[in-house]
Amino acid sequence: MSYYRSRSKRSKRTKEKSHPSIEQTTKVEKVSMALDKNLSAIKTNLGDSNDVVVRRFNINKDTKAALVYIDGLADRISLQDFILKVSMSNSNRTDQDIENNSVSKKSINYLKEQATSIGEVKDVTNFKDTLGAILSGDTAVLIESYDSAIIASTRGWEKRDVSEPTTQNVIRGPKEAFTENLRTNTSLIRRKIKDPDIRIESKTIGKHTNTDIAIVYIDSISNKKVLDEVRKRIDQIDIDGILESAYIEEMIEDSNSSPFPTIINSERPDVVSAALLEGRVAIIIDGTPFVLIVPALFIHFFQSPEDYYERSFYGIIRVLRYLAFFSALLVPSLYIAVTTFHQEMIPTTLLIDLAAQREGIPFPAYVEALIMEVTFEILREAGIRMPRAIGQAVSIVGALVLGQAAVEAGLVSPTMVIVVSITAISSFVFPAYDMAISVRILRFGFMTLAATFGLFGISIGLFLMLLHLCSLRSFGIPYMSPFGPVNFTDQKDAVFRFPRKLLSTRPRLINQTNTKRQNNYRKKYGRENS
């Protein structure tokens, strides 16, 4: 794969020439004793940006100090409170302090204590970390002749409230979704799982964006091998910026060339919590409501939270999604194959109808299908991206022009419209949008195979796809389990969702140490009553 090789070379080259980041611009390494020196260093680093606020004040009588924060990132209320507390320390000064005319350790401790209303306060000696803290919304207090900055956690910027999920809806189930704020997101998980074992590991990625990410897992349940793998892969990331979880996903996923996703994302805290309880690991990225869950197996893309929130009979509905997977993937190709190669398979009356519809249509079935499928994909893209005000216009064009007019003009046959509709509807059935994307892409491949080799081509394609799926792994776990390596006990939550009394163990491949979920409550309950 020469393409990949050249790409990796290029990335090496850019690494050498890469843009100055905090590490490179910061010549000053330590916070110095001199306040002015510190302030000028901050100014050279942050430039003349007018949202950087430097506020000088005095502690005691003569001790100069300064607050540095970024307007808009720091919470004004806690900031004012903090300043008030700091200035109050002036009146509480001791005589000894005045005599010494310098900042004693005691008064700095006093400052920190007074600042408890803020929440978190820490000393930072490293200049780089100070800058980093300021950029994330914290306030730095620099004091003359004190060689470290006091970082007060005043993070509080404009953020969206927790709202209903917009992409992963359910009829019954929690109606809250993650937001763009990392802390809100971790709190939403903590609210669901009040377990001391829950661990939230923080990392900062992105040379320029300095994006906070958090690896969340339950210590006593999670698979340590997967966890180590996650840490290892995340540590290897070297990129200028992370703007969405997809950046991370693409860089840590097992195979970039596979059409199938090996990491699942969710904007629902309940889904993430359920994954954590299964022993999986979640990666929360600041700035996006979509949380990554690893490992993600084939079956996970067909599990809807609703399967567990309705009574177990609803678990049968999951079969529909597998059915929809195949219909979204294969209906156009099967139609092409059967009508151009295997007409003997169609019942006579249907064949006559189909033949009558096709009379006068200028293109072969393959081209016809291709036209319709591509047009539909264009419509779908337009539907996502168009301004809301012209939404109606697009749907009218889509429904009338593409549906009716194309048939009446004799460009496509009515059956083809049905075929495309079935495909389209089926591809919206998956709870995970990622799987729908891979199916959309693979569909065209299958259509080409069907047009060239008929059903033979489709079966070859399916065979290759199955081989590929079986060779995939998601963070070390076989992608097709529990079908790939067959595991009978895990079938309870694969094609069907079995009644809860049977869901007594965690998936075996994901979790091997702590497998028990529940005792058989049902049995006991029944005996007592009879």
Added chain:
Amino acid sequence: MKQLTKFIVLFLIIIPILSGCWNSRELDDLSISNAIGVDKINGEYMFTTQIINPSELSKNVAGKRTVITTIDETGETIFQAWRKLTTESKSKLYFSHVRVLVIGEETAREGISEILDVLLRDHDFRSDFLLVVAKDHTANDVLSVLTTLNVIPGDKMFEALTSSSEHYGTTSEIPLDKFITDLMSKGKNPITTGVLITGKVEEGRYTSKYEDIKPEVTLKYGTLGAFKEDKLIGWMNEEQSRGYNFAVGNIKSTLLNTPCVNNEGVMGIEVIRTKAKMSAQKKMVKSKGKFM
């Protein structure tokens, strides 16, 4: 990875070359044959077939033409005859949807093994269509008659034979492969059902004749015809046909009449279940020192 790339590139190159030159056929290019008939006239074979006009059958076109077109050709071999039909049809005939094979009575009396041989061996045909003999007519006559109730004669003949053999029992649906199995098995001779034309054949050709509530020309099933090896040797009557079907276990349901007590009227009995068992016995009969 390098090999995989090569493979994919090769595959992509092959695809456009292959497309279209294999046996892919678009639906509108098919001449769907629904019924075929074979006659032997003066030593030459006459191959008759009914081709469906799909556009006449579709609901939104009110055409005045017939839904099927019957075409025939003669040739020294059946194969030649049906290939010659391409001079008349719009494309090569498509035989996978053939429902019935009609054979003229005269031809049947002369022997049909050669005809069946061709049809069984050729890959264009399936072997699941029903075999009937046109009683007192040629196959060409039968295929030149339109039908009512189901406007596709092939389908009509297929459905009528299936239902009559299921509910009345004087006919028998014999697919080609069953006929040939019967023909080939030792000690067994095939049978098949006769198809009758009531009325004048010439009048059955026009759609206008079928505007009548009681069309003058119809196709109708008669009784079983008995073969000796591949030659038709005669027709059974209704009672014999039913008797034969009882004996071989073909009856699914039928109606039997029996006189009531004191011979006052006749009672009809519906047979809903039958069971037949055929066993061969070799008996030694003493008849003046000779074995029978």
